Every structure is written in structure tokens, then in C-alpha cells.
Amino acid sequence: MSEECIENPERIQIDGDSIKHRNQVNLKELINPNKGDNSALLILNQKIDIPKQLFYKVWELHDLKICADGAANRLYDYVKDDESIRIKYLPDYIIGDLDSLSEKVFNYYKEKNVVIIRQTTQYSTDFTKCVNLISLHFNSPKFHSLISNKNAQFNHGIELEEGIHTLYNSMTESLAFSEVTPISLLALGGIGGRFDQTIHSITQLYTLSKEASYFKLCYITVTDLIFLINKNGTLIKYNPQFRNSCIGNCGLLPIGEATVIKETRGLKWDVKNWPTSVVNGRVSSSNRFVGKECCFIDTEDDIILNVEIFVDKLINFL
Numbered sequence: 143m144s145e146e147c148i149e150n151p152e153r154i155q156i157d158g159d160s161i162k163h164r165n166q167v168n169l170k171e172l173i174n175p176n177k178g179d180n181s182a183l184l185i186l187n188q189k190i191d192i193p194k195q196l197f198y199k200v201w202e203l204h205d206l207k208i209c210a211d212g213a214a215n216r217l218y219d220y221v222k223d224d225e226s227i228r229i230k231y232l233p234d235y236i237i238g239d240l241d242s243l244s245e246k247v248f249n250y251y252k253e254k255n256v257v258i259i260r261q262t263t264q265y266s267t268d269f270t271k272c273v274n275l276i277s278l279h280f281n282s283p284k285f286h287s288l289i290s291n292k293n294a295q296f297n298h299g300i301e302l303e304e305g306i307h308t309l310y311n312s313m314t315e316s317l318a319f320s321e322v323t324p325i326s327l328l329a330l331g332g333i334g335g336r337f338d339q340t341i342h343s344i345t346q347l348y349t350l351s352k353e354a355s356y357f358k359l360c361y362i363t364v365t366d367l368i369f370l371i372n373k374n375g376t377l378i379k380y381n382p383q384f385r386n387s388c389i390g391n392c393g394l395l396p397i398g399e400a401t402v403i404k405e406t407r408g409l410k411w412d413v414k415n416w417p418t419s420v421v422n423g424r425v426s427s428s429n430r431f432v433g434k435e436c437c438f439i440d441t442e443d444d445i446i447l448n449v450e451i452f453v454d455k456l457i458n459f460l
């Protein structure tokens with residue numbers, strides 16, 4: 143079959159119910175998780191730059207808050223000198239090799255009984271340590287009994303080098319993925335800044351999709367939401383007012399591997415049988431959603447989607 147590309151009007155009706163799809167993503171739920179999911183906000187080590195109102199709202203909307211190492215400095219600094227606010231926004235965990243966590247911030251959160259776990263391995267990033275910890279938090283009774291041991295143990299009884307990874311690996315042996323409650327994971331600070339860190343963040347989308355698919359990971363930045371679209375048909379749903387006010391352009395980005403976009407429905411430029419590849423310079427960038435309430439993306443392999451967001455407007459819809 144030969145490739146096609148058509149240009150649609152600014153709004154078209156797409157009947158999502160009549161399209162066979164294996165996966166579904168609700169755009170708003172990437173930020174405001176479905177109540178049936180477990181949810182976590184992961185703060186990575188970059189200056190927090192989203193508007194304060196939005197940050198505090200997103201904080202409230204997530205069950206668990208985790209700082210990757212020096213991200214705790216960023217959280218501490220975000221509230222400037224307002225102690226009455228700082229005390230309200232205590233993370234549940236700080237984890238990492240602790241090379242970037244300042245002594246002042248370490249002492250502050252330690253005194254407030256935040257669980258601070260040191261993991262010294264230089265064979266995984268603090269990001270991965272966080273992701274393993276989040277899964278243990280929601281799925282491992284053994285991890286909970288370690289953490290809740292009131293006899294203050296060194297490093298909460300977790301082996302210093304890679305105890306979290308060891309606990310995680312032994313937990314996954316007996317974990318039936320299909321029975322695990324989905325974890326909505328919103329990550330702040332993983333994109334932009336240092337490029338190797340940014341690419342590492344993208345690898346996590348693929349890794350979790352393959353190895354821990356109960357995670358629904360999405361990055362939020364001041365300009366974008368970035369997440370993975372599973373192959374073989376995904377319906378992306380949104381409220382029309384939300385789309386009109388908060389959403390701009392989008393890009394279908396075959397970062398991990400070249401693929402074929404079998405079909406899209408509801409994009410400004412809809413394609414069929416469209417080979418896409420970074421190497422060959424064929425990427426659907428600067429596209430946008432024109433389906434009134436949904437659009438459909440069907441690819442032969444997983445692909446990354448970025449969706450432009452207007453952060454100042456988002457707060458009105460959360």
C-alpha cells in the first residue's frame with residue numbers, strides 16, 4: 143500500500159467508539175491521575191520552572207512525592223524563604239547517591255522525618271533508583287516492613303550500594319504485571335538541560351513500557367507533555383475546551399526506532415502507511431490534534447509523542 147498524507151480542517155468529528163484500539167490515553171489524566179491508579183510525582187534535579195499554582199496543584203493530585211537526590215535542593219529553593227509553605231511540601235522520599243544533595247537540605251528534610259535513602263551504585267542513575275523505589279512502595283510489603291521499622295536503622299535497613307535494585311529485582315520475580323495497579327508517574331525536570339540526562343529520560347519511557355508496563359510515565363515541562371504511544375492503535379481522548387485552551391502542537395517522534403505510522407485519524411496532517419525515521423529525516427513534527435474529542439494513532443512500533451501545553455491555562459482545568 144502506498145503512503146498518504148491529507149490535510150484536515152481545523153476541527154473534525156472522530157468517532158472514537160467505532161475505532162478498534164488496544165490502548166487509550168486521556169490527556170488530562172497524564173497530569174490529574176485517574177483515582178483508581180496509584181500515582182507519583184517524581185522531581186528530578188533541574189530548577190523547577192512551572193508556575194507555582196500549577197506545581198502545588200499537581201503535588202496535591204499525586205499520592206506519592208519523590209525527589210531524585212539534588213532535586214530536593216530544587217524543592218527546598220522553590221519556596222524561597224517561606225517556611226510555612228516549605229513545611230507543607232515535604233516529599234515522601236529522597237533517594238540517590240546523595241552527591242548533589244546539600245548538607246543544609248539533607249538536615250532539613252531528615253529532621254522532618256522524610257525517608258532519605260542513599261544508593262551509591264554508579265551503574266544506574268538516580269532516576270532509575272527512584273522508579274524502582276516507587277514500584278517497591280506500591281507493591282512490596284517487605285519494603286514497607288523495612289521502612290517502617292521504628293528502630294532507626296542505618297539507611298533504613300537498605301543495603302548502601304544497590305539495595306533498592308536488589309529488593310526490586312526480587313519483588314519482580316513474583317509480580318504478575320497484569321494484577322498490578324497502574325502507576326501514573328508524572329516526572330518533572332527530566333527533559334531539557336543536560337542532553338545525556340534528557341536522552342536517559344527518553345530511554346526510561348521505552349524501558350518501563352517493556353519491563354514494567356503498569357507504569358504510565360509522562361514528562362511535564364513548561365512547554366510539553368512527553369509520553370510513549372504503544373504500538374497497534376491508541377486512542378487519545380480530551381475534553382474539547384481543554385484541548386482548545388491548553389494544547390498546541392504535537393510531534394510523533396520515532397526516537398527509539400524507525401517505524402511505520404499505519405494510520406492517524408484526527409490530526410491536522412493525517413497519514414497512512416507513512417514510514418517515519420529520525421535517520422531519514424521523516425518525522426511528523428508541528429502537527430496538531432483536530433479531532434474534536436479524540437484522535438487515533440496506529441503505529442507498527444512504540445513511538446514518542448510530545449504535546450505542546452500552555453502551562454498558565456492548565457490550572458483552570460485541574
Ligand SMILES: Nc1ncnc2c1ncn2[C@@H]1O[C@H](COP(=O)(O)OP(=O)(O)OP(=O)(O)O)[C@@H](O)[C@H]1O
Nearest residue numbers: 186187210211242267268269332334335336339340
Ligand atoms: N540537566 C538535567 N537534565 C535532565 N535531567 C536531569 C538533569 N540533571 C539531573 N537530571 C535528572 O535528575 C536525576 C538526579 O540528578 P543528579 O544530579 O543526582 O544526577 P546523577 O544521577 O547524579 O547524574 P550525574 O552524576 O551524571 O550528574 C538524574 O538521574 C536525572 O534523571
Ligand SMILES: Cc1ncc(C[n+]2csc(CCO)c2C)c(N)n1
Nearest residue numbers: 238239241263264265266267268269
Ligand atoms: C558504560 C557506562 N557509562 C557510564 C557510566 C557512569 N554512570 C552511569 S549511571 C551513573 C550514576 C549517575 O548518578 C554513572 C556515574 C557507567 N557506569 N557505565
